Amino acid sequence: MGPGWSSRLLALSLLFLIDPLGILTSLLGWGLLGCKGSRIIGGREVKPHSRPYMASVRFLGEHHCGGVLFMAQWVLTAAHCFFNKDSSHALVVLGAHSPSDPEPTQQVFRIQRSILHPCYDPVTHENDICLLKLNRKAVLSSSVGLLKLPSKGVDPEQGTKCLVSGWGSLSDFGESPQGLMETDVSVLGRESCNKSWKGQVSSKMLCANSGSWKHNGFCTADSGGPLICGKEAQGIVSFSGTWCGDPKTPDVYTLVSAYITWIQRMVQKSKQAPLLPC
Numbered sequence: 001m002g003p004g005w006s007s008r009l010l011a012l013s014l015l016f017l018i019d020p021l022g023i024l025t026s027l028l029g030w031g032l033l034g035c036k037g038s039r040i041i042g043g044r045e046v047k048p049h050s051r052p053y054m055a056s057v058r059f060l061g062e063h064h065c066g067g068v069l070f071m072a073q074w075v076l077t078a079a080h081c082f083f084n085k086d087s088s089h090a091l092v093v094l095g096a097h098s099p100s101d102p103e104p105t106q107q108v109f110r111i112q113r114s115i116l117h118p119c120y121d122p123v124t125h126e127n128d129i130c131l132l133k134l135n136r137k138a139v140l141s142s143s144v145g146l147l148k149l150p151s152k153g154v155d156p157e158q159g160t161k162c163l164v165s166g167w168g169s170l171s172d173f174g175e176s177p178q179g180l181m182e183t184d185v186s187v188l189g190r191e192s193c194n195k196s197w198k199g200q201v202s203s204k205m206l207c208a209n210s211g212s213w214k215h216n217g218f219c220t221a222d223s224g225g226p227l228i229c230g231k232e233a234q235g236i237v238s239f240s241g242t243w244c245g246d247p248k249t250p251d252v253y254t255l256v257s258a259y260i261t262w263i264q265r266m267v268q269k270s271k272q273a274p275l276l277p278c
């Protein structure tokens with residue numbers, strides 16, 4: 001555990017002294033641990049390399065976003081991870097468990113090409129999806145593997161059990177996890193989620209939460225990482241509210257099945273690839 005832990009524990013224990021009932025502590029605690037779709041809170045560390053399709057996108061050696069390897073040379077992630085960013089400065093690490101330390105299982109790549117969805121809108125979060133072509137094919141092994149994308153048009157129904165995993169920091173104090181984290185979530189009804197988000201949720205988005213926000217919160221996500229339902233990447237971590245565990249703002253994912261045609265077109269045409277206008 002990093003030094004950040006002790007400062008957070010100290011801050012929370014001071015709060016507890018002046019607030020024995022824990023009201024302030026829970027209010028402020030959630031604020032301190034607050035989230036913007038970038039961290040797993042209240043999850044568990046996965047068995048190392050048990051999710052071999054998880055990619056870690058790093059800038060200057062620091063974990064920036066998650067992603068999922070779905071073909072030997074292609075990673076799917078979120079567009080907001082690369083918006084106004086120079087992908088030539090990024091590295092993609094496969095076969096990792098630690099977010100920072102080198103490991104013998106790791107394969108490190110440069111990005112040959114990053115393809116943001118041409119209709120990505122950073123304000124509405126619409127079409128928050130991005131393809132990364134690696135500079136060479138990954139060598140598949142027990143610690144580097146592929147995750148299937150869903151078929152076109154599949155829409156996981158309300159209550160479907162899924163997993164979300166990532167290396168996002170564990171709190172606003174910025175401490176990194178020791179290894180890849182994950183937590184269980186369930187798919188929410190789109191209509192009620194849309195109401196919670198005041199009409200911001202489109203038919204190409206998917207909502208999910210942990211169902212027990214007091215312990216897990218909704219800060220379950222790591223931007224760009226996959227929402228894994230069954231054995232498919234049904235969602236890409238896109239956005240969530242500022243307040244952890246606030247039922248008013250459940251986590252929102254990009255619905256991968258709505259982009260299968262676009263993905264296939266980009267992967268096939270990546271050599272000549274005239275980018276389609278929005």
Ligand SMILES: *[C@@H]1O[C@H](CO)[C@@H](O)[C@H](O)[C@H]1NC(C)=O
Pocket residue numbers: 190191194195198199200201202203
């Ligand atoms: C979400 O709500 C807005 C505003 O009421 C509506 O325009 C939009 O179509 C809704 N989205 C879905 C997927 O129903």
